[in-house]
Amino acid sequence: MKRIITVVLFSLIISSCSDSKKNAIQLEKIKSLETKIDSLNQLVESSKSTMGQIATFLTFQKDNAEQAMNFYMDLFDNSKIINLKRWEKGSPGKEGKIMHATFKLNDKLFMCSDSPAIHAWGFTPAVSNFIECKDENQIKKLFTKLSENGKVMMPLGNYGFSQNFGFVEDQFGVSWQLNLE
Template sequence: MTDKAIPFLMFQGGVGREAVALYTSLFEDGEILDLDEYPPGGPAPEGTIMRGRFRIAGQEFYVSDSFIDHEFGFTPSLSIWIEAGSPEQQERLVEALADGGATLMPLDGYGFSSRFAWVNDRFGVSWQINLA
């Protein structure tokens, strides 16, 4: 058996499908690999994601909608780093991901990067978007 580390995104409030749809729409290779839904009469609302997989920018992610209310959500201390291939792609990603979310560091030049932005999307997931 080969060890493999895969990021796992757990959403609350049944927004997992909406988040996955946004993320896969923003990347050329974006693809929903599989989404298993909770059935009628299950422990979670019917149609929410029990477990799923999607791919963006060459990286596979696992995803689930938690039916248990947690006292925690996402935090920017763990973020998804994206190397954008062009300024136009970077601007598009920053705009789309910040829509309804929050800008932590606006698109600008910083000592570690000539062109960088850090945003939290409307689902609370944190994204660092650097120009490659």
């Protein structure tokens, strides 16, 4: 569809304009339209890829959603930001902070925001992220990084149900269970 629009617009411009300056201006407009179409196509594809999925939503109340998101993305492979919207000037949230972000950690869907309202609740260890680690190096690395400036609730060890298991609350208050069978 994009090509059809571009060809039609280009044909109209060529046939109706003989002035090279007008052609250059029209070509710039076409390129601008192509860029906008590409952006819209990416947004549609992004919506399709997350439609119907169940996502973990993290509500941050200390304006640190972006810091947390970037911290997690550095820890996990196959991670990327899918969509990011920021609070604008005059909105309920602090300008520039995250209104809503959609991202993937190791291909699992997450969302987060910096809540302008301070709630009577926060994160709880009763709901945690469970990671089945692939090897000893991965579980040690994740345990070390996630517990840094956080809280160790169960140190790495054999608890009978697993050869190596650990439970931590990270520096942002989010809980993680790490397991190695």
